[in-house]
Amino acid sequence: xxxxxxxxxxxxxxxxxxxxxxxxxxxxxxxxxxxxxxxxxxxxxxxxxxxxxxxxxxxxxxxxxxxxxxxxxxxxxxxxxxxxxxxxxxxxxxxxxxxxxxxxxxxxxxxxxxxxxxxxxxxxxxxxxxxxxxxxxxxxxxxxxxxxxxxxxxxxxxxxxxxxxxxxxxxxxxxxxxxxxxxxxxxxxxxxxxxxxxxxxxxxxxxxxxxxxxxxxxxxxxxxxxxxxxxxxx
Numbered sequence: 370x371x372x373x374x375x376x377x378x379x380x381x382x383x384x385x386x387x388x389x390x391x392x393x394x395x396x397x398x399x400x401x402x403x404x405x406x407x408x409x410x411x412x413x414x415x416x417x418x419x420x421x422x423x424x425x426x427x428x429x430x431x432x433x434x435x436x437x438x439x440x441x442x443x444x445x446x447x448x449x450x451x452x453x454x455x456x457x458x459x460x461x462x463x464x465x466x467x468x469x470x471x472x473x474x475x476x477x478x479x480x481x482x483x484x485x486x487x488x489x490x491x492x493x494x495x496x497x498x499x500x501x502x503x504x505x506x507x508x509x510x511x512x513x514x515x516x517x518x519x520x521x522x523x524x525x526x527x528x529x530x531x532x533x534x535x536x537x538x539x540x541x542x543x544x545x546x547x548x549x550x551x552x553x554x555x556x557x558x559x560x561x562x563x564x565x566x567x568x569x570x571x572x573x574x575x576x577x578x579x580x581x582x583x584x585x586x587x588x589x590x591x592x593x594x595x596x597x598x599x600x601x602x603x
Contacts, residue, residue: 550579
């Protein structure tokens with residue numbers, strides 16, 4: 370068996386350099402690779418292109434990288450919870466590529482499957498379609514979208530074993546699932562790292578062949594992006 374363990378997040382991100390493109394799993398603040406993001410913040414690596422559903426919040430997740438101006442381009446589908454993101458985008462400090470959420474997920478999945486491009490009707494007739502090939506299928510127009518190309522994908526799972534097999538929990542599966550294996554190197558951080566054979570094969574979501582590095586994270590905050598409550602009815 371190939372032992373893919375590394376000691377910690379700092380060791381896991383070795384090889385990531387200025388100017389690289391990274392995929393980062395998570396949806397809002399659910400299932401984000403907290404330890405790896407913190408290690409990137411401490412590394413002072415800059416000029417990154419980050420592919421993620423969103424950009425965290427001002428003081429957590431990818432928002433920490435934005436605070437230190439470590440991201441030069443953000444490819445995302447939703448960015449409404451981050452004031453610093455908005456400021457950098459409107460001032461021209463940050464290059465932003467907004468992508469429909471389903472298209473973003475499929476561009477990740479296509480990269481994972483080794484499919485270079487695909488046609489989708491989403492975005493046809495809008496700014497999203499500018500400069501892209503168009504083709505009609507069954508009387509409906511589609512645009513050609515290319516799979517993402519990234520040097521590293523960083524995902525967060527609930528459990529994993531030394532060979533890289535991963536199990537996600539609940540909604541934390543989100544973008545972590547299609548991003549695993551969608552880059553040249555996939556880093557997985559897990560809440561619990563176990564011996565090979567301890568995971569039920571029927572419950573594994575990502576096979577170890579798609580993961581190159583794995584480590585057990587620590588001190589997960591698991592923040593809630595926005596807490597909403599309702600008044601108690603007596």
